[in-house]
Amino acid sequence: MVKIVDVAKQAGVSTASVSRVISGLPGVSEETRERVNAAVKSLGYRPDLAARRLRSGRTDTLGLIVSDIRNPFFTEISRAVEDVAYQNGLRVLLCNADEDPEKEAFYLEMMRDENVSGVILSPTLAILSSLRPASYPFPLVLVDRCERDTNADAVVLDNFDAAYRLTEHLIAQGLRSIVFLYGSVGSTGPQRHQGYLAAMAAAGLAPEAEPIAPRSERAREVAEVLLQRQPRPDALVASSGLVLLGMAEAVKAAGVTVPTDIAIAGFDDLPWTRLVTPDITVIRQPTDEIGQTALRLLLQRVAAPDRSVRRVVLRGELLVRGSTQARV
């Protein structure tokens, strides 16, 4: 294995100069720089990261802990984060907590051990309620999930507003009995529930909501029961892509016609929402922007650890489609 002394010898300079050159530090003559670069190239030298990290205390690494990598929403965010990180020469440790607080805690510990510069986290509810960012030796940026009083940098959707507008849209279509199915684990479901409640109240309508475990199977079961009911609700609204999926399955299985028999709508502009017939009205989340913003926020925090906490609230986009067409 070729090391820094080999390069130094070959270039006829000291290891310090080599170090300066490969780290891009100033204080090296152009000639030296060239000689070192030539030696690096000819020897195929690559600095030992472990040594470098041990000595410098820096890792140029950041962590990304998502709550469920299989959820396309988080996949998109991961891709966006990774892309920006790649452009900035940063390494990303991508971890999947699988909605398991224990795994999440493990990875948070691991981030500490890895001495990362910072972490982007979509927290499980368990940790969110007791999160003290100051207790971690690295800056933390939350994505997707965040309570009103959480004291950390965060990038989130305006969940209340998005659900409000979605509900408002349904009401404008003349729908009256609108049932909201929401994932009760986590913060986004309940926040969206609030938006739904507010919109219903504003229209003087009676709300009806079903909190469920955020799995499509559960959503399907609950939706199936609702579809059996006489009279049937006018509309079903899902608080997430996962819930929407289960809901769509139930609708298909029950053989009811959308939007004639019932209207449906939900969150997350997943590819399949435009494939089914009719296509489904959803709130699109700006996943790319969320990921990029989170990374930018993290980088800024690393640069200025003491600046005040920021929360970036992004607006969802209402995509009106066939599933909520007004009945004629």
Added chain:
Amino acid sequence: MVKIVDVAKQAGVSTASVSRVISGLPGVSEETRERVNAAVKSLGYRPDLAARRLRSGRTDTLGLIVSDIRNPFFTEISRAVEDVAYQNGLRVLLCNADEDPEKEAFYLEMMRDENVSGVILSPTLAILSSLRPASYPFPLVLVDRCERDTNADAVVLDNFDAAYRLTEHLIAQGLRSIVFLYGSVGSTGPQRHQGYLAAMAAAGLAPEAEPIAPRSERAREVAEVLLQRQPRPDALVASSGLVLLGMAEAVKAAGVTVPTDIAIAGFDDLPWTRLVTPDITVIRQPTDEIGQTALRLLLQRVAAPDRSVRRVVLRGELLVRGSTQARV
């Protein structure tokens, strides 16, 4: 920061003993072990990974480079790999090459720099054609993509067989003019194409295939043209979930009825294939098994670097659904 000497002092032993205890090495008395563990706990000691890696040369880390993290197929594999790794106390560096050979090369270099124990890779075609596993300082296990003569451990689907059976099924439904749309970049598309050709030949039917760039937009464009044609083909078959998505979009846009006007089928058992009406016949890939097997293969290779190269070929599962129902 508390370090190993602090623990040694507190426990009244040498740093060597502490090291042995925290590394689970033998040659320590039970009493010493307990004293050290107590000290570790009371001080909240966590070994410095950089120092440990520098000194020992080991990292207990492996790399996973997927060609496209947004493809659910790879997401599933990532989750499976990560899950097994987590259980084995291994870290996974998950990287997304984004189907970009340059990014792939960068990450492969990075794996070398990180001194990982091994890498699981779904290679882009660019690298696959010239892959020399021996030129990497770590063992390599390929997933999903692999040429017949690739000299590396690999876990792949029997693409030929899967496409053959899928085509056979269509032929058995009485369909005659069956057009195969396949991603021409990569190895899986062409391999599946071969299976299709063989099945058509065996039935004495004239094949017709369209190689396309593996993006759903391209698939959609090509499918739209095919749907316009008079007479229309009897069936459209997609070589991947991505192609199938574009195909389904085209079918929906054209307003043709499945399976009466045309039958469609493809690869990858994605959630939406059961949501559209009718649901779509597909070949399911055992993603969990692929991921788990890849990691196991890698671990075995790490343990025995010189054992002969293995290739695990998994069988796809034909899921017959409404989109290929025989016409009455």
Added chain:
DNA sequence: ATGAAAGCGCTAACAA
């Protein structure tokens, strides 16, 4: 079973 001590390869403080 235990401890003393030599580095792993690099960076950065300091001297020149």
Added chain:
DNA sequence: TTGTTAGCGCTTTCAT
């Protein structure tokens, strides 16, 4: 601008 050198925190050899 350049070089010398002292460690970063740990593992591991070699004595004991």
